[in-house]
Amino acid sequence: MGIDLLEIKLVKRLANSRTFRPLLLLISLAAFVVLILSGLIGTPVGNKNASIVLVWILWFAALMIILIPLGGRIWCLACPIPSLSEWISRGAIVTKSDRIANLGLKWPKRLDNIWMQNFAFLGVAIFSPLILTRPRATAYALLLFMFLALIVDMSFKKSRAGRMFCRYLCPIGGFIGIYSSLGALEVRSKDKAVCRKCSLKTCMKGNERGYGCPWQVYPGGLEKNAYCGLCLECIKSCAYQNMTVQTRMPGKDLLNKPRLDEAFKGFIMLGSAGVYSAAYFGWWNGLKNIINFSDDIFFASAIRWGRVGAFAALLIGVTLVALPAVHMGFAWLTKTLSKDDEQSLRKIFTEYAYFAVPLGFMAWIGFVAGMLMINGSYIISTVSDPFGFGWNLFGTAGYSWTPYFSGLVPYVQFASILAGGVMASIVTYGVSKKHFKDRAFLTSLPVALEIAVLSALMVILNVMP
């Protein structure tokens, strides 16, 4: 067990406070509104517009390099996207409301997984050449997410109404969820026995102090981070004050209850990191042409749909076809070496596929670190002139593009990939030990070879031959 952060008085006060999260949300919502406005009415030049620079360089780098490793899903605590739906449905911002307005449509059982999030992420990734470069596209995307959250959260419920968009649809929440297993923070019950004996289950039903878990999980039985949004409602509502926020060993719960949809999320993220490295920062002019969907800076009039289709085919081909197919081959080899007929090929495929989670995460860290080192200087100029109107709020608007330690970028990216390879091997060995104790080393070898090959491919893309 890690350090119980609720032992720290300030943290305990904040976790139990009903004003802390709304305050965070109001701040992030204000920033969100500025970013959307900047996208809609600011300069169409991405490098000079806050909606591009502060979202896709600053926020994304902070999310991957700091927030997820340290706090898992901690971004979800402050994310403004579901704030409006939450406040409107509850009819309250700070105080605990007794009602949650919802149409009461039951969330379909067959969608009780993250497949929708997988496809939503791919959808955003396919249009990323527009979203990452055109401020208006980013603004439209953020508005669309907020609109969908409003509709979905107020229409559907599972066991109760709540963060249905975050749980099942959010393209960002999907990968934050699976990568939060690598985070160093968790919400858990202090004593599982207390939860087993508890007949009140206020963590699910809610009480006068807090709402029932808006993320549709049973907090008392939490065993993995993926679906806990760190909203801290269960800390408030637990009748026995048995829920806490604690530090833990990163990756501890990665292999708890493995699922095929999560396995594919791992492939989607790993494959996307490779495709992005190749298409955005690679040296193949053919690929550069493909991601140039439109010459129009306002993008709306002349999208080359053939190129969109080609990029979609590349992304989907790599993430949903090539990587899973290659992994199936290595899974079959593992099964053959195990000489164990009890484990199905599907189970072996799924559980060993979790190697892609740390490998993909570290590949993304390398990608965003490189982007930050090369293009981070845009942040300095943009904070002074977020709309590109010629303002100079902090006197830094004239700061020119300055790559920082550009010669070190491949080394940083290589170190990330190497660390990802080590973590992926540890995951692989853990799966082998769980199922094939006496043959753990032997049965780990095929997937270790898969990790080695994929790491080498990432090295080719980042360190370059």
Add this chain to the structure above:
Amino acid sequence: MLKRRDFLKTMFFGAAVAASPAGVLAKAGDADVKEFHIKLSRYSYSPSTIRVKQGDRVRLILEGMDLEHGFYIDGYDLNVTVRHAEQKTLEFVADKQGAFKIRCSVVCGPMHPFMTGKFVVEPNQPFWTAIALSMLTPFAALIFMRMLDRRRDDGD
């Protein structure tokens, strides 16, 4: 097999050395130079790969094909801007080995941050070292995990 000294130099010091400025804008004149004619257009360099040997004197003739573009080489910290229909010559000694990204340094359109190419100075030892390490490390991690397990079992 890499020499240990070379390996350490590449992995730990090579990058720091790579950060020092090393090039000059100069007029062509020497016959023993490796010369490349590079066209800069939205959003690519043609050719997109320049390959030379360490110690080569390199002459890059940069020609702007449409708008103003930049030619910045990571690590070498060389930066030249070229306008439409303009030619500029960049001459320098390729004294640092490795592969370095070439990037546009002038905002030239929506895809500007992704206008990249590569400048390779052979022998590209950092690349081959990285490939070798990335291939070997997963197996090394497995061996380490098995050793830990055995030690734990022996302890029991």
